[in-house]
Amino acid sequence: MSSKRDQKDDPTIIKVNKWDGSAVKNALDDVVRKILIKKYNYIEDFTLMNGRLAQCGVAVIVALIALIWDYLHPFPASRPVLLVCVIVYFIFMGLLTLYITYKEKGIFVVAIQRDPAGFDPDLILEASSYLKKYDDKYNLVLNVKNEVTGVVNETSVTKSVANFIDVNGVLIPELVEAVVSKMHDSLSSQRKDK
Incomplete structure (x- = not known):
């Protein structure tokens, strides 16, 4: 035991x-x-992983900008900034998916x-x-x-x-x-x- x-x-x-x-x-x-x-x-060597972290960091910063902007300027006024942030966020997530699939390759x-x-x-x-x-x-x-x-x-x-x-x-x-x-x-x- x-x-x-x-x-x-x-x-x-x-x-x-x-x-x-x-x-x-x-x-x-x-x-x-x-x-x-x-x-x-x-x-x-952490260069490959740092590339992924950098892309994730940019996406998080874009999400934080959207959150803070919406807090300072409630929704109807923040709509254009939120729209741009959402588009940029999805672009970075798409780039991250491509990076993981074709650059990191497991x-x-x-x-x-x-x-x-x-x-x-x-x-x-x-x-x-x-x-x-x-x-x-x-x-x-x-x-x-x-x-x-x-x-x-x-x-x-x-x-x-x-x-x-x-x-x-x-x-x-x-x-x-x-x-x-x-x-x-x-x-x-x-x-x-x-």
């Missing part, structure tokens, strides 16, 4: 609702990100590996994943781009989430690490072969 209590109190144990696909995907994505950053000493981490000696160019690693609704297949894609040459090496794997989560819904990071390490080593050997 005390082992169950210890399991609940241990912050290193990641327990997810194994029937909630988005929760499982997010937990697996977090573990992959931690492995890439901590084990391989990549530097996380990428959950962008990491940079710098050469310690400073001779080789930086390598940019992107990790993306998807898990279809009502499906147990977790698809992970890692690609590395050489910043100077533009050469992209890619590897992917599709595995059942049951390979990473036990019957109690506890995610086992060591199993994820084994897959990510194999993929990373494959990318490293591809770069050396070229």
